[in-house]
Amino acid sequence: MTAPDPTAAPPTNPSPAAPEAETGRDRVRIFDTTLRDGEQSPGASMNLGEKLEIARALAGLGVDVIEAGFPIASVGDFEAVRAIAAEVAGSTVCGLARCNDRDIDRAWEAVQFAQKPRIHVFLATSPIHREHKLRMSREQVVERAVAGVRRAVALCKDVEFSPEDAARTEPEFLREVIRAVIDAGATTVNIPDTVGYLMPGQYAAMIADLIANVPNIGRAVVSTHCHDDLGLAVANSLAGVQAGARQVECTINGIGERAGNAALEEVVMALRTRHDYFGVDTTIKTERLYPVSRMLSSITGLAVQRNKAIVGRNAFAHESGIHQDGMLKNRSTYEIMRPEDVGVPQTDLVLGKHSGRHALRDRVVEMGYTLSDEQVEVVFNDFKALADKKKEIYDEDLAVLIEKHLGDAVPASWQLLSLHTTAGTSVLPTATVSIKRPDGEIVQDAAIGDGPVDAIFKAVERVTGVHANLHEFVVRSVSQGKDAQGEVTLELEVESGEASFRGRAASTDIIEASALAYLNAVNAISARKDRTDVREVVGRPGAGL
Known part of the structure; x- marks a missing residue:
């Protein structure tokens, strides 16, 4: 099948399970997996307070389903999913599980008190996964998938099934699996392009084939889940919608494993801006897109590229004289969306020391x-x-x-009281720190380094006794102007190589911000020794849908 003709009429054969009765119009459900697949991005781990804040924002944005996490992965993931399920209203709250009883029971334990709970079970189906990862035959895969769905359905009426790596699964076998899990009770069937391999025409053809050739497909909503390894996650998701899918799995800012997932804001605005082409609606409050994007970026420290569609800083900026002239005469000459439609402020509200x-x-x-x-x-x-x-x-x-005050910050066991550094072209970089220990004692020490930041880190290491390798160090300007705050995000790896810990801090003095961020990570390491929460452990169980 070739790529869809951009001049073609809107699709007239949506999935039989499209939820038209809910709105009176053909609607695409938005399934947000920022807190699950998105958090699997290196450096994107969030604590409980941060996850709750993002979940509230997603509910306010109007997403239909929030995949809050993978409860079996860790104590931290379980507690986050349970807290979100208990607090967030409006959206369905979903927990991910592999097709085994332990995972499914744990997922239900986490989501059972949600206003609208869902269990999302998955099992790989492609030949490469069956042979090298699962070591299972086709028959065994079908049996395991059906057993997993039945177990979930016995607990929760809303069950989604994903055949991991569906894009590289034999078409006839994929049809067999989908038919079997729908017969077992699955209400949503999600079709992942796990490694971002397919072209849009191929992905659309796969969705269309399932809708045309799986006899019971009308009893389930067909969903897309596309990764961005070739930069086609959004294009493939939209192709799936055109072919009849009526749920799209995506993340804010497109964060996720490797190159990421389909970006929610891009999918939603494409469907809205080209409603004449797609003919479908979503329930997303688009004016909340930019604030939620910025919130996630600030919490995770993962900056949005300036020229990113919809929410990038340059998305509505015009520098070319020809473009500026056209904009002054009529904005539609060079803008197909209005900034206010996605919540981009015309001007920031600037607060100062006289503000109340x-x-x-x-x-x-x-x-x-x-x-x-x-x-x-x-x-x-x-x-x-x-x-x-x-x-x-x-x-x-x-x-x-x-x-800094979202309710689940790392306890400040070690507190920086004062800092002094010396550096220059003809002096040896040194740092002197005064730090309060967890027992209240104040300790001072000094160290030399390759530069003032290196000297600070060595001095903190001497005082705290926490030895770790600096894996990542990023400095960025928080806002504009010469007096802007500098935000430092860093990652420390303990010498055993078993875990990594992120630290983040901001100050108008980037040297101070570096010291605070390093100490923040040290406090996380210290806290790790006193609890069983392993949400920051490198290599924790993950799901590659």
């Missing part, structure tokens, strides 16, 4: 955060302190202050 609590609270709500009165007070105090250092406080600055 009311203005701050209003801006916090507009940015999509949910803070208690006590948290607002703490953020306000930090805001005032920052306002004394820089003239204007932008949204990005405020986001950094807010995320």
Whole structure:
């Protein structure tokens, strides 16, 4: 099958299970897996408070399904899924499980108190996975898939099944598996292009083949799940919708394993902007796309590239004189969407040292955060302190202050009291630190290094006794201007190589931010020794749908 003709009429043969009755119009469900597949991106791990904040934002955005995590992966994942299920209303809350009883029972234990729970079970079906990973025959795969779905259906009426690596599975066998799991009770069948291998025409043909040739397909919603290894995740997802799929699995900013997943904001705005072509709707409140994108970027430290579609800084910027001239005459000459449609502000509300609590609270709500009165007070105090250092406080600055107080921060066992560094072209870089120990004792020490940051890290290592390798170190400007805060994100690996820990901090002084970020990671390492939560452990069980 060739790629769809862009001049063709909108599709007229949607999946028989398309939920038209719910809205009176043909609708595509948006399944967000930012907190599961997205969090598997290196460096994207989030603590409980951060996950809850993202989940609230996703519900406010209007996503139909929030895949909150993989409960069997760790104690941390389980607690996060359970907390989200208990608190978040409106959206279906989903937990992922492999096709075995232990995984499925754990997933149900995590999501059972959700307003609308779902269990998502998966099993690989492609020849390469059957032979090299599962070491199972076709018959065994079908038997295991059916048993897994039946186990899940016995617990939860809403069950989704994914044949991992469906894109490289023999078409006749894929049909057999899908028919069998629908007979077993699956209400959604998700068709993953796990390694981002297919071209859009091929992916559309696969979806169309299942809709045409699986006799019971009308009893389930057909879903897409596409990875971006060849940069085609969004294109493939849209091709799947054109072929009849009525659920799209995606993530905010397209984060995810390897090159990532289909970007939610791109899929949604393509369906909205080209409604004349696709003829389908979503329930997404598109004006929330930009704030949620920025929130996720700030929490994870994964910056959005400037020229990224929809939410990149340059997405609605025009520098060319010809473009500017056209924009002044009529915006539609060079813009197919309005910035306000995706929540891009025309101007940031700039706060300063004379701003009060009311203005701050209003801006916090507009940015999509949910803070208690006590948290607002703490953020306000930090805001005032920052306002004394820089003239204007932008949204990005405020986001950094807010995320320090999301309710599940790493305990500050080791606290930086003071810092002094010396560096230059003709002096030996040195750092002196004063740090409060967990027992309250104040310790001072000094070290030399290749530069002031290296010297700080060595001095902190001497005081804390925590030895780790610096795996990643990133500095970025939080907002604009010469007095902008610098945010440092780093990753430490313990010498055993068993785990990695992320630290993040911001300050108008990047040397201070480096010290605070390093100490933040050291505190995470110290906390790890006192708990069984292994959500940061490298190589934890993961799911490659």
